Amino acid sequence: MLGDSIELLDADALQVVGLLWQPSLSGIRELFNGDRENKLGHEAYCDYFRRQWHILALYGDEQHAGSSSPQAITRLMAHIQNGQTREELMHPLQEAGVEEEACERSLNLAVRLLVMMRFGIAKHQVSPRRFLRWEQGTLQAFIHVLFEEVPKLSCEQVRLPKSFDAWSIANIAGIEIAFTDNIADHLLLVDDDTRLLIFHHASFLEYHRSKTSLFPGDLVNETLRTLALLFPQAEFSNQRRTRTPRRRWLQSLRVKHRETEHTVIDPRLALCGTPQGEDRQIERFRFWRDRLVILKQAYDDATPQTLGQWWHDRRNGVQWYTFWVAVLVLVITTFLSVVQAIEGALQVYKAYRPTE
Incomplete structure (x- = not known):
């Protein structure tokens, strides 16, 4: 039945x-x-x-x-x-x-x-x-x-870096990626800015690009551009032969969401193109700009909490090299201290138990 x-x-x-x-x-x-x-x-x-x-x-x-x-x-x-x-x-x-x-x-x-x-x-x-x-x-x-359109910016243009994608937001900033069926919740940070909601129905948005839409202006195209920003096709698409870390991560995210939320994630999520330099300018976003600004601020303010996050965080090259050089020095110093302690213990042992 x-x-x-x-x-x-x-x-x-x-x-x-x-x-x-x-x-x-x-x-x-x-x-x-x-x-x-x-x-x-x-x-x-x-x-x-x-x-x-x-x-x-x-x-x-x-x-x-x-x-x-x-x-x-x-x-x-x-x-x-x-x-x-x-x-x-x-x-x-x-x-x-x-x-x-x-x-x-x-x-x-x-x-x-x-x-x-x-x-x-x-x-x-x-x-x-x-x-x-x-x-x-x-x-x-x-x-x-x-969906009120945000007025055009008159100040200096801000460009989102290439590292600003869903994988980095999750693995560097520690913000959990969650998918939503409600387009009004797209790019919304919830649970004290620890979870990011993303509207994943790219196929639905594609329909509204060509037909008479109830959505205003360029909202649908701009939403697809935000998906391209968070899931660049060149890095996340299954069309690539090589299994990149970002592709593997997205696949595991799909499986996890299906098992826990019992929902299907649209496969076209990672087939919205790859943004070029000008596509990353904040000024070009008129509907989702405020949420993108808040998300970028949360991303910039986040500090790595685990060694894995420190390893992936390349936002500041000098800081990254300084941290890992310090870790390397600490490991070498610890290793030499352990070796020295073992040698000292052996010398003491030999002094009390000389070989016959």
């Missing part, structure tokens, strides 16, 4: 993907890194669909929401895309005699599947962080207010 239920949900998820990710007529649209559109996958999104369906549509106890079928939810999503207000969306459901709570869950589910943001409170969702409430007007207007 469980297997049949999962298969049905997978089929329903593909229906939603068919609505959202319709291929271009030519079939040759380029993705953000130059790949063809047919390289897109939807395994991570289907996994997201199943989880959202369980916590909102089935409500944890097989009680369906107001729109109880994927077909009804996709129609609701289409109405949202067409610019209907929240009031216009709720009215037909209420006229059909559906309870207000069930109407709310149907609308929240449709919005979550459409824009991958945490709208509405889910009764059975574990560890809720921050929920969004859309109470009036169109969804597009709400999202545009939520």
Whole structure:
């Protein structure tokens, strides 16, 4: 029974993907890194669909929401895309005699599947962080207010160093990398700045690059640029034949996340291109700039706590060489002291027990 239920949900998820990710007529649209559109996958999104369906549509106890079928939810999503207000969306459901709570869950589910943001409170969702409430007007207007563009900087430009990537943030600054399905939590430092949340659904973002999007301006492209910044394709991609330390680390991170969080990480996370010099300028980020600045400050202020972190920390070359020369001198001095102590002990032993 469980297997049949999962298969049905997978089929329903593909229906939603068919609505959202319709291929271009030519079939040759380029993705953000130059790949063809047919390289897109939807395994991570289907996994997201199943989880959202369980916590909102089935409500944890097989009680369906107001729109109880994927077909009804996709129609609701289409109405949202067409610019209907929240009031216009709720009215037909209420006229059909559906309870207000069930109407709310149907609308929240449709919005979550459409824009991958945490709208509405889910009764059975574990560890809720921050929920969004859309109470009036169109969804597009709400999202545009939520993601306000930061004014252009007039001060001196700041460039993020090449060493500033997810691997360095984790292995040098000691900040845990965690993945999120909520784009509103992207690049957010939580738990006293010890965990960094990263929105990993690059395939979902690729869809919104080409279609009429509910997101403002250049938000989608900029989000993909932040993924390229944190996971440069030249270092993290599986397309490389050699298994670099960063590639192995990302693979282990994917496995760990799947085992502990039971979620699928989008494989296109490390296929967003490799940023060039100008792509690392803080000024070029208008939506995620504040969070990048906070993250860089936390990264710069972090001091290594373990020998492994000291070894990987090459941010200050002089300091790195000074530290390891001091360690080498300490090891040599300790070794010579031990050798000298052993020789002294042997001499004492020989003095009291001379050989016959």
